[in-house]
Amino acid sequence: MEPTPPLRLTLQERCTLEAWASARSCLDATTSKRALRANIVLVAESGLDARRIATRLGVRPSTARKWLERFVQDRLAGLGDRPRSGAPRRISDARVAEVLLRTLEPTPKGAHPWSRRMMAKATRLSRSTVHRIWRKFEIAPDRLTPAK
Template identity: 50%
Template sequence: MSADTVRTWRRRFLERGVDGLYDEPRPGAPRKITDADVERVIAKTLEEKPKNATHWSRKSMAEHSGLSKSTVGRIWRQFQLKPHLADTFKLSTDPLFVEKVYDVVGLYFNPPEGAVVLSVDEKSQIQALDRSQPVLPIMPGMPERRTHDYVRNGLTTLFAAFDVATGEVITALHRRHRAAEFKKFLIRIDKEVPAHLQIHLICDNYGTHKTPAIRTWLAKHPRFQMHFTPTGSSWINQVERWFGFLADQKIRRGAHKNVQALEADIRAWVKDWNEDPKPFIWTKTAEEILDALANFCRRISGAGH
């Protein structure tokens, strides 16, 4: 606080003792909303739900509490309560969660010498969707408009290996999503990565990554080393962020009359990306990740240990 504020409170204490430290009456109309009113709104918001609804609105809380909608809104803003919003979360139950976090994050911060680290996954069931009517282009004062309904024109799956050091991506498109296609993708990686480099693959725990056929192939190619992310923790796999860029920039608002057109667009987008690749900068250490998760578990009710 400012030096003037300190001087004011010291002077009031010298003049009137402890009584001088109480707030003096403020000018203006007396306060109409009591602390009990505020406490009642907060308690209702946190501990109860309205009848026949999943969450409170300003209108329903105002009717229940007898306060105005604007007053309810001010109380919620003051205490950062947002009943209309809901977020998602999932805590991993992997018994080797800590070990896997240290393993994967260690590869991001300290990649082995003479090796390439690839973040690998599949974006499955990418739909070739075409709108039922032509898309209307953006105009001054009017956003791009499209029909809410669409026609499904088939599916494809994108296999991707994201080089965490350079940002370059090795990809392959297949119509099916089986261990056989994953094996073909491993063969492609083996051909494209220089033979003198070891290959560390960061994968999730999907069944196609662990079949006997895949294990047999890996045993015959010892330069490949698999590192599995914890179950339910796709956020730690960098290729997922790359998939997000692809979806935002090419797929989500795209219109494709067939799978071939969709795959051509994906190949073109990947080619442009690899002409100017950008790696992601990983900033969280394993200790920081584990501390953040521990704090979250302490905050949520019923999480136990």
């Protein structure tokens, strides 16, 4: 097996990668992943192949190869996560805004504070959707001061 030619990093790339590698945080998965990817590239600069890099860093060789290939292709931008597929949003920003605005309005006929059931009926959304919107925006209608 012929030796892998070492990666050539610019000074700016090296500084960025070293900053990412030293910012390892067990509380933030994104930072931790980026630190590992940065370490793979930094170790590769010495000329080690993917298998040896993987052994040194405790990852699979395919993982080391993947991030080296992405770095060679896209440089630092290649070390970020790519967009993932998923279902498109079914509730528009306008519908979310409607729920938020109605939450701040007085309840119909002076009733108690908005409940999920009342808001769902008023906006024609499901109770769980109303609950997710309120939770996302940290709204608790029973704790709001009613508008006059």
